[in-house]
Amino acid sequence: MRHTFAETVETDLQEKLQRPSAHQLRRLYEVNDEAVRKKATRQGLWIAVAVYILFSVNDILLIPDVAAYAVAARVLLGTAALILLETQIYRNVAIKWLDATSAAALVLGFAVWVVPAVGTTHTQSLSYYMVFGTIFMMGANLFFSFRFRLSVLASSAVLITFLVSLAAFWPGDMYVLAFGTFYISCFVFTAYVNWKLNRERYNVFLNAQEARTQQKEAALRGEALLRMSNTDYLTGLENRRAVDQRLRQYWNGWLTDGKGFAAILADVDFFKKYNDAYGHQEGDRCLIQVASAIREAIEPYMGSIGRYGGEEFIILAPVDSREGVVALSEAIRQTVEKLDLVHEERRDGTAIVTVSVGGAFTREQNGAKLEKIIHEADRALYNAKASGRNCARVFDPADPETSDESENIAALLKIAVKQDLVSLVYQPIVSLTGRQSTSVEALMRLRTLDDIMIPPSLFIPIAERTGTILELGRWVIRTVCRDLLVDNHVETASVNVSPIQLKTPGFAASVAAILYETGVAGNRLAFEITEGLEMEIHSDLLRCVNDLKTLGIKIWLDDFGTGFAGLSWLRLIDFDTVKIDRSFLHDSHTPRGKTMLQDIIGLIRHRGPKILIEGVETEEQLLLLRELKIDAVQGYHVGRPASVGSFRHGMADVGGFSGSVAVARRKPGSRG
Ligand code: C2E
Ligand code: CA
Ligand code: CA
Numbered sequence: 001m002r003h004t005f006a007e008t009v010e011t012d013l014q015e016k017l018q019r020p021s022a023h024q025l026r027r028l029y030e031v032n033d034e035a036v037r038k039k040a041t042r043q044g045l046w047i048a049v050a051v052y053i054l055f056s057v058n059d060i061l062l063i064p065d066v067a068a069y070a071v072a073a074r075v076l077l078g079t080a081a082l083i084l085l086e087t088q089i090y091r092n093v094a095i096k097w098l099d100a101t102s103a104a105a106l107v108l109g110f111a112v113w114v115v116p117a118v119g120t121t122h123t124q125s126l127s128y129y130m131v132f133g134t135i136f137m138m139g140a141n142l143f144f145s146f147r148f149r150l151s152v153l154a155s156s157a158v159l160i161t162f163l164v165s166l167a168a169f170w171p172g173d174m175y176v177l178a179f180g181t182f183y184i185s186c187f188v189f190t191a192y193v194n195w196k197l198n199r200e201r202y203n204v205f206l207n208a209q210e211a212r213t214q215q216k217e218a219a220l221r222g223e224a225l226l227r228m229s230n231t232d233y234l235t236g237l238e239n240r241r242a243v244d245q246r247l248r249q250y251w252n253g254w255l256t257d258g259k260g261f262a263a264i265l266a267d268v269d270f271f272k273k274y275n276d277a278y279g280h281q282e283g284d285r286c287l288i289q290v291a292s293a294i295r296e297a298i299e300p301y302m303g304s305i306g307r308y309g310g311e312e313f314i315i316l317a318p319v320d321s322r323e324g325v326v327a328l329s330e331a332i333r334q335t336v337e338k339l340d341l342v343h344e345e346r347r348d349g350t351a352i353v354t355v356s357v358g359g360a361f362t363r364e365q366n367g368a369k370l371e372k373i374i375h376e377a378d379r380a381l382y383n384a385k386a387s388g389r390n391c392a393r394v395f396d397p398a399d400p401e402t403s404d405e406s407e408n409i410a411a412l413l414k415i416a417v418k419q420d421l422v423s424l425v426y427q428p429i430v431s432l433t434g435r436q437s438t439s440v441e442a443l444m445r446l447r448t449l450d451d452i453m454i455p456p457s458l459f460i461p462i463a464e465r466t467g468t469i470l471e472l473g474r475w476v477i478r479t480v481c482r483d484l485l486v487d488n489h490v491e492t493a494s495v496n497v498s499p500i501q502l503k504t505p506g507f508a509a510s511v512a513a514i515l516y517e518t519g520v521a522g523n524r525l526a527f528e529i530t531e532g533l534e535m536e537i538h539s540d541l542l543r544c545v546n547d548l549k550t551l552g553i554k555i556w557l558d559d560f561g562t563g564f565a566g567l568s569w570l571r572l573i574d575f576d577t578v579k580i581d582r583s584f585l586h587d588s589h590t591p592r593g594k595t596m597l598q599d600i601i602g603l604i605r606h607r608g609p610k611i612l613i614e615g616v617e618t619e620e621q622l623l624l625l626r627e628l629k630i631d632a633v634q635g636y637h638v639g640r641p642a643s644v645g646s647f648r649h650g651m652a653d654v655g656g657f658s659g660s661v662a663v664a665r666r667k668p669g670s671r672g
Contacts, residue, residue, distance in 0.1 A: 016220055019213065029205050034095050037145065041098045044144050045085050045105065049078040052109055055132070059117075062125040069116035077112050081105035099146050103154040106144075110136040110158050118169040127171050130179055133162050134186045141190035148198045152191050159187045221599055222567070228596065229561055232307040233587060234284055235291040241562055243306030243314050250316055251370045254362050260320025263373045264359040265381045266294065266332050269389040270346040271311035274353065277345035286353055287311060290336055297335040301328050313355075314377075320361050322394060329359040329392035337390065354390035356381060361394075371465055375406060406462050412448060413459060413468040417475050422446050424479055426647055428639030429494070429612065431632045432625065438490040441528070441634065442480045443641050444472065464500050473501045474510055477525070481518040483644045485525075490647055494526035494556060502529065503540050508547035515551065522552030528579065529569075530558040545573055556612075561600055575609045582615020582635070588624060601628060 020028060056071040063070065085101050110133060120126050140146065140154035162183050166176055230242035238246065253259040268274070268290060275283035287307075294313060295305050303317030315332065319325055333355055341353040358381025360373050376395040384393040416422045426440040446454045463469040473495075480493045501507050515522055527548060545555055554576035557569060562581045570578070584600060587593030604611055616622050616635030625633055 016216075025206070025209065028209070029202060030096075031094075032205055037095050038089065038098055040145060041095065041102055042085065042089060045081065045102045048102075048106070048109075048139060048143065049082055053078050055113075058129065058132075059113075062129050063117055063120040063122050065122065066116045066120045070113055073112035073116060074109075077105070077109055081109075096147075096150075099144065099150055102144055103140060103146060103150050106136050106139050107154055107157040107161070111161050114161060114165045118165050123169075123171055126169070127175055127179075130162075130166075131182075133158065134183060137183075137186055138190050141194035142197075145197075145201070146194075148195055151194045151198075155187055155191060159183055222603070225561075225596075225599060225603060226567060229567075233583070235288050235307050237291050237295070237313070238304070238306035239562070240306065240308055243308060243316070246304060246306070246316060247374070248370065250318075251373075259318065260362040262315075262317050262319040262325045262328065262359055262361040263377045264315040264317070264325070264329055264332065264357060265308065265374075265377045266313045266315065266336075266355045266357045267381055267385070268311040268336075269350075269354045269356055269385075270343065270348070273345045274343050277343075286341055289339060289341065290353065290355065293335045293339055294332055297331050298328065301331075303328070314374075322361070325359045325361045325394050326392070329357045329394060333357050333390065333392045348389070350390060356384040356389045357392035358382065358384050359392065359394040363397075369465070371461070409454060409459050409462050410466045410468070412446070412454075413463050413466065413472070416446060416468075417471060419449070421449070422472060422475065423643075424476065424483065425641035425643055426484070426490075426493070427634060427641040429632055429634050430638045432629075433631050439492045439494070439632075440484065440490050440647065441494045441496075442476060443496070444476060460498070464498050467500075469498055469500055470504060470507075473497060474514065477511060478514050478518065480525070481514060481520040484647055485520045486518055492524045492526060492554075494528050494554075496558065497527040497529055499529065499538075499541060502544045503538050505540070508544050508551065511548065511553070512551055522548075523554070525552075526554040526556050526576065528556045528558040542572065557609075559614075560604070570604070570607055577610040577612050577631070578604045579612045579614050579634075580604070582613075585613050585615050585621055585625075586617075588621070594624070598628065601630070 053074050056067070056074055059067040059070040059074075081101065081104075085098060085105075088098055088101060114133065117126055117129070136158045137155045140158065141151045144151075146154070163180065166180065170176065230238060230245075232239040247263065250259075250261045254261060268287070271283070271286075274286060278286075291305065291307065291313065294315065298305060298315055298317060301317045301319055303315050303319075305313055305315045308314040315328070317328060319328055336353065336355045339353065342351065343353045344351045358377050358379070360376035360380055362373060376397075380393045380395040384391050387393065412421065423445045424442045425445055426442055429439040429441060431439070444456055444460070446456075446459045448454065460469070463472055476495055480495055484490045484493055511522075515525075549555065555573060556577040556579060557573070557575045558579050559581045560570075560578045561584055569575075580597075580600060584593070584597045588597045601611060610631040612632040612634060613625055613630050614634050616625065616633045616637045618637055621635075622633065622637060
């Protein structure tokens, strides 16, 4: 069996993020910033040599009788050191050799000066002059950035040379005592400071190293999350959003280069019965097997497959003849049939798992839209189901049999507001941060003239496509204000707003008009936006968001994590709250799933907005979210969507919510 995607991502990350051992770190430190350190050593030695030679003036003034030797020694040694250093740099030797040259130059520099100096007859002057010897010690310990061992070695050599020459020179007991202790304490102090400096340098290096690792880790996690948001966790196939993305690519290819393609939907027959009979684990296994079998079967057609919803798969392939699509659809059907997975509970004469397949392909037509091809595949699939399942059908525009359900819904939507066919239910949003504010999300409901409920997943896309979402959207906002906000039944309410609305000129103005008309302050409303199909965020949309913010309305990001664009939306819009899609919570019972959830939370926290997690269905989930310090939650466990009545009386505390939950559970209209 496949590993879950989260597991794969985590192992992948661990492999890429191997941390170096202490030994490796040391080695890394040794070669760290070679170029910079070489430059510093070179500069240092040139300055040191220049100062050293300039000291000739002091030689001439203080010890004139031996000055000739001392000056000659200074010039010769200084020049030799620089020539050696430049040769080393030319040969590009390691930094430790440049440091060694500089250290040797320091020690010898002191020696070749002190040896002729002690021969002077100007003992008084020399006794003062000796004090300058400590500069060589400071040079070794503080001026250059040698490693600790080299510094101590060089400064000890200077100290020993001094002590030896002092023994030879012996200007008097008191002098030897005073200067001897002065040199020794100078050695101890500078060596100590050097040791501290070196430790500090190493720590800075370690911190920089850690920062680099963390940055890399953050980048890798970001990538992994992006990849994950495109992948169906169960089957490892592309998920719906990724498929939408691919669909758009195909569609653009068709529009610009006339490259036709087919969209095929395959739906596992009687899958609910399978799940009920064999359990969810078996159900999952069945889906995985079906998915990988179809994936193999469509390879010769250069097709790609994604999971489109529960037990529905979508196949896209560069096939654009009727015969081609029929053949491909039939191949998919047969592939699943050949798997021979037992399904004895379906009771329709077949006892194995099968799929119904509906296909459509691009053809010349006026004003065609991307959604249309999916819609046609959907109708073909419907046809296949109606023809007794386990069969493949391809959409035929000339076939009157393919009656158009969505046309009916579109017509219904046009009269919905006037005929009172739309209504709202409200689902509590519960704050976990202590402050018990009362807040709800408004969810739209639609029924037909003969009282059949149509799920939002069906009618919202149609309303968006046909534009009736604009009228419905205004109606929703007005109703929420009138139902709950005007009379303070709840403090705040959130409303789902589709990107289509935000892109329509004048939307913000119409919202302002509703606020004015109802006398509700803008800051009591939040608009939930779900990232749309299009990757790029329209500038009109951004402008509208800004206008809405000016009205005080909060902007929330809905269903975060399911979409491709989530991360870029988060970058472009300053959301007040981000709602994390419930799929992440529902995966959180595994350690990997929990890590993923935490990663997503971390990613959002990093950017600042509040975090709300949807779909809390159990007490364990609620406990986990408290532990993760989530700001607010929503879900059947803390409150089902309920009609306005449940919120109208005494909703001042969470106890009120539980009351509404009880009411809501009995409402037939509240679905999920
Ligand atoms: P959504 O905004 O993500 O709304 C949450 C959906 O999850 C609702 O489904 C709700 O009933 C359901 N739900 C709530 N708690 C739970 C839970 O604990 N577990 C599970 N499994 N589900 C839960 P609903 O009402 O069917 O709405 C579906 C979608 O339709 C909404 O998703 C939203 O995108 C859209 N929608 C609903 N009303 C409107 C509207 O007025 N305007 C627009 N543009 N879209 C709307
Ligand atoms: Ca929502
Ligand atoms: Ca949502």
